[in-house]
Amino acid sequence: MNKKILLILLVLATFTVVSVASAAQPLRLLTWKGYAHKELIDKFTKQTGIEVRVTYTNNEEMIAKLRATRGAGFDLAQPSQDRISSVQKKYHIYQPMDYSKIKTGEFIASMLAAVKKNTLVDGKSYAVPFCWGTSGLVVNKKMAPDAKDYTDLLNKKYAGRISYRLKRPTLIALAFALGDNPFAKYSDAAAYKALMEKVGAAMIKAKPLVKNYWTNGDALLQSMRSGEVWVAMAWDGGGWKLHKENPDIDFVAPKSGALGWIDTFALPAKSKNVAGAYKWINFVMQPENAAIFTNLEKYATASKGAIDKVDPAVKANFKRCFPKTAVDNIKWYPPVPARLEAIEGKILDKVKAAR
Amino acid sequence: MKTSLRWSLFFFLTPVLLWLFLLIVLPHIDLLIMSFRMDTDDGKTIWTLSNYLNFFHEPIYWLTFVRTAVYSIIVTLLTLVITFPLAFYITKVVGLRFQGFFMTIILMPFWVSELVRVYGWMILLRESGVINHFLLKFGLLRHPVEMLYHDSTMIMGLVYTSMLFMVVPLISVLESLDDGLIEAAYDLGANMWHILFKIIIPHAVPGIVSGCIVVFMLTLGNYLTPNLMGGKNSLWFTEQIYNEFIASFNWNQGAAFGFLLLVLSSLVIWAGLKMSGQKLSQVVQ
Amino acid sequence: MQIALSVQNVIKKFGDFTAVDNVSFEVPDGGFFSILGPSGCGKTTLLRMISGFIEPSAGRIEIRGRDMAGLSPNKRPVNLIFQNLALFPMMSVAENVAFGLQRRREKKEVIEQKVAEILARVGLPGFGEKKIHQLSGGQKQRVAIARCLVLEPAVLLLDEPLGALDLKLREQMKVELKKLQAQVGTTFVYITHDQSEALVMSDKVAVMNSGRFEQIDTPPNLYNNPKTPFVARFVGDNNTWSGRIIACTQEGPGEIVAEIETAEGERFRVRSTDRFAPGAGVDLFLRPESMLIEPDADIADLNRFQVVVKSILFDGANSRLLANPLTADTELLIALPQNRQYDYIQPGDKIAIGWHAQAGICFPKV
Incomplete structure (x- = not known):
């Protein structure tokens, strides 16, 4: 009897040791939903022996988690490029990228340069680009053939069939749609606040x-699939996913310009597995893996x-939705200066609380 | 003897105290300090009361709090009204044999997480949801109706979530009620209402109050249900705190709101205890 | 005299089980009626039918001539004192007593006056403001009684209310309850399994067994002239012998004397409930105090026999001898008066016992 127990304990102990050994240096990834597919993770683990643990989140929570x-x-995070520099200046939650450790040749050079420039703090850059896309409209063209711009998010014609996030991209988009340029007012807090209040009033109305x-x-x-929503503000990838299922639904680059974002890789300040990162x-940046994504x-x-x-079908998405003029019209997010979020937060609270 | 007793007390109390201190007290002290700090425009951090004053100066903040508190009180009262007959039924009408069965039925929804429960409701109630589907099929509706995103839906969800926390103290307090008292009152000429208001409720007050406190606090502090089921109109105070921390990066303001929530909800409970003539120490038992 | 409570052919069945089987009785106004029976005999069911908590399966219950069928407990002019008293712990003594009056929407001043009066009557003047948990057992008892009496019910039902009290207090409350009943003149229907309570307080006692009334009689009659073996056994202590009839003789109207031979061969003359044929089996009941120890030889008409003392069960006024007849090991209890006359008796002694034919009684063997 005692021998049996001893044996079981031994086996258990062995397992524990083995699992501890294999889990010695997992890669803890803080990222967006869909950015770390099981297919890629399995392949990565097979190649390197590194286990990947993924936490899904968004820009705001990512910053809050790392700030806390x-x-x-976490060992690797994927914030948007415009949300790095001001956060880094204030909270010091990232460590500089060592670009010598990265196969920079795999990257589109202009994009890498832009991200380096936008994440430059005190002479050091903090991120490399991973993927990019735009925010615009996702429209059910059968029900709302005329929805072309962000203003259709405020259009009576689609009453009860509209959906968007109560987040800063919506404010920015509507500011453009109202004929203003919010990016130009980033540096002038008072002007920016006035603009946001105007947008907020329109949203409440x-x-x-x-x-x-x-x-x-x-x-x-x-x-969108069930037809409850016809016009939404969302990311192009989501619209294209739906387009594949139902050709009536598609992404629309709005007339006042799709909002272009680049999500990056950045190293948290206390990353324990920089090598793994x-x-x-x-x-991920190897062409075949990037293509899988x-x-x-x-x-x-x-x-x-x-x-x-x-x-080819995926390539066609971009061609269909982004003619030359639309590409030129993409509004790329410049780095967000500190304290704008508080202004936006209050406006968003007001919208949410309004009757 | 005495020293060994003291040692064992120390031994058993230490983990609890450590847990309390490290995980509850310390972070709260940190938050409290944070709530009195503010970043100025030139990047300095100063001591200030403005985080607290903001709450009173900015109508949106205190209106949200008032709204949250009023809705929490409504939810608490509704939960009480709904669960009281249920608890009475389980303890006094159903035979002992079925009590366990009924308790299991009530407990069952709580085996899954709140998130799953709320999503369950959403699947039922949404415009393309199960209920609409059947109403349309049986010709009771011509067009699907959006049942989500109303205040009433949100209240229903909150009541559903709270029921367990009301029913358990009610059952335990009603179990201790001697059936003889009800019969005696009946025999002395009381009708159903007299028995309810003169005998059952006075006896059940400690359970009612403790259930109400728990439900009120849980509802006030709920984040998921109002956010998901209430939809576009449901700014809950907890969401406001979340927004300050996460969306606006204003931890100082968020911390101040957190403490205001603590103080104001304590005030509401204190008022409730005063009104029902109960003492906290009795109710907590 | 007016009949306060009349129960006619009442039956209560729970499924196949008959809890109360065709019970009838009447209680005159101001009477103290007890129902005495072992636990499970159906007396509580009967009481709950009178108070209205249970509807009878058949039969009729009238209170002051009014049929009670279909009336709920709160509409009946009877009140019940519960076994555990069921005082309301959340109310003061005065609020407890006033509870029924308030339900009748009586005026506040009237209520206050009545409550004060009744509390004085039950010996608790000025106790109105006390809380229930501050009272002693006896005081709670009185509050429970006051709470019902203040409503001036046609009948007051009492469900073993003294059961929870300790012996001394119970003895005291028995006397008090009887006194109180005589004072207020309310009709009491009292159920108990304690024969002493029933015998001391009641005008009439019904002995109940397995849902039936065995006998309704005054306490002395019940004790001296039991009508059934059950009553003979249940009320008071009794020694039982089994024996056979040798002959029965009629010795006056309703007075039959049987000559019997007990199983161990003693021959006795004893009062009989019937004229049995010779050879019929009977049970002979004889109370411990009916047996005289070493009776004078010149007392005539005594049944005499010899016993061996096994032990002395000293219990003050209630002391007994435990003895065997010479020829058998049947155990007999014999009263041992504590008048120092019998102090010489020791275990193992052989003593003579005598008893009068009228002191025993025999029933057909069951």
Whole structure:
């Protein structure tokens, strides 16, 4: 009897040791939903032996999480490029990128340069680009053939069939749609506040038309699929996913310009597995791996060679939705200066609380 | 003897105290300090009361709080009204044999997380949801109706979430009620209402109050249900705190709101205890 | 005299089980009626039918001539004192007593006056403001009684209210309750399994067994002339012998004397409930105090026999001898008066016992 117990304990102990050994240096990835597919993770683990643990989040929570731990708890994060420099200046939650450890040749050079420039703090850059895309409209063209611009998010014609996020991109988009340029007012807090108040007032006025303020991308896609929502502000990748299922639904680059974003890789200040993080970056940016991601999520990556390996249908998405004028009209987010978020937060609270 | 007793007390109390201190007290002290700090435009951090004053100066903040508190009180009262007959039924009408069965039925929804429960409701109630589907199929509706994103839906969800926390103290307090008292009152000429208001409720007051405190606090502090089921109109105070921390990066303001929530909800409970003539120490038992 | 409570052929069945089987009785106004029976005999069910908590399966219950069928407890002019008293712990003594009056929407001043009066009557003047948990057992008892009496019910039902009290207090409350009942003149229907309570307080006692009334009689009659073996056994202590009839003789109207031979061969003359045929089996009941120890030889008409003392059960006024007849090991209890006359008796002694034919009684063997 005792021997049996001893044996069981021994086996258990062995397992524990083995699992501890294999889990010695997992890569803790803080990223967006869809950015670390199981397919890629399995492949990566097989190649390197590094286990990947993924936490899904968004820009705001990413910053809050890292701020709370002063940059600990995760080994690699994927914030948008415009949300790095001001945060880094204030909270010091990232560590500088060592570009010598990255196969920079795999990247689209102009995009890498832009991200380096936008994440420059005290002479050091903090990120490399991963993927990019735009925010615009996702429209059910059968029900709302005329929805062309962000102003249609406030259009009575689509009452009860409109959905958008109560987040800063919506404010920015509507500011453009109202004929202003919010990016130009980034440096002037007072002017920016006035502009945001104008946008907020318009949103409150049009509040009865909104079905809901979506918070979860999958839930929005579900609402569009079921026909509950006709006009939504969302990312192009989501629209293209739906387009594949139902050709009536598609992404529309708004007349006042789609909002262009680049999501990056950045190293949290207290990353415990920097080597693993670089390995992951280099792995994901290999053209065939980047193409796997693009085919699944429809977002284009900063990997130079990936474009040749992407499905024709996915390539067609971009061509269909972005004619030359629309591409030129993309409004790329400049780095967000500190303290704008507080202004926006208050406006968004007001919109949410309004009757 | 005495020393060994003291040692064992120390031994058993230490983990609890450590847990309390490290995980509850310390972070709260940190938050409290944070709530009195503010970043100025030139990047300095100063001591200030403005985080607290903001709450009173800015109508949107205190209106949200008032709204949250009023809705929480409504939810608490509704939960009480709904669960009281249920608790009475389970303890006094159903045989002992079925009590366990009924308790299990009530407990069952709580085996899944709140998130799953709320999504369950959403699947039922949404415009393309199950209920609409059947109403349309049976010709009771011509067009699907959006049942989500109303205040009433949100209240329903909150009541549903709170029921367990009301029913458990009610059952335990009603179990201790001697059936003889009800019969005696009946025998002395009381009708149903007299028995309810003169015998059952006075006896059940400690349970009612403790259930109400728990439900009120949980509802006030709920984040998921109002956010998901209430939809576009449901700015809950907790969401405001979340927004300050996460969206606006204004931890100082968020911390101040957190403490205001603590103080104001304590005030509401204190008022409730005063009104029902109960003492906290009795109710907590 | 007016009949306060009349129960006619009442039956209560729970499924196949008959809890109360065709019970009838009447209680005159101002009477103290007890129902005495072992636990499970159906007396509580009967009481709950009178108070209205249970509807009878058949039969009729009238209170002051009014049929009670279909009337709920709160509409009946009867009140019940519960076994555990069921005082309302959340109310003061005065609020407890006033509870029924308030339900009748009586005026506040009237209520206050009545409450004060009744509390004085039950010996608790000025106790109105006390809380229930501050009272002693006896005081709670009185509050419970006051709470019902203040409503001036046609009948007051009492469900073993003394059961929870300790012995001394119970003895005291028995006397008090009887006194109180005589004072207020309310009709009491009292159920108990304690024969002493029933015998001391009641005008009439019904002995109940397995849902039926065995006998309704005054306490002395019940004790001296039990009508059934159950009553003989249940009320008071009794020694039982089994024996056979040798002959029965009629010795006056309703007075039959049987000559019997007990199983161990003693021959006795004893009062009989019937004229049995010779050879019929009977049970002979004989109370411990009916047996005289070492009776004078010149007392005539005594049944005499010899016993061996096994032990002395000293219990003050209630002391007994435990003895065996010479020829058998049947155990007999014999009263041992504590008048120092019998102090010489020791275990193992052989003593003579005598008893009068009228002191025993025999029933057909069951």
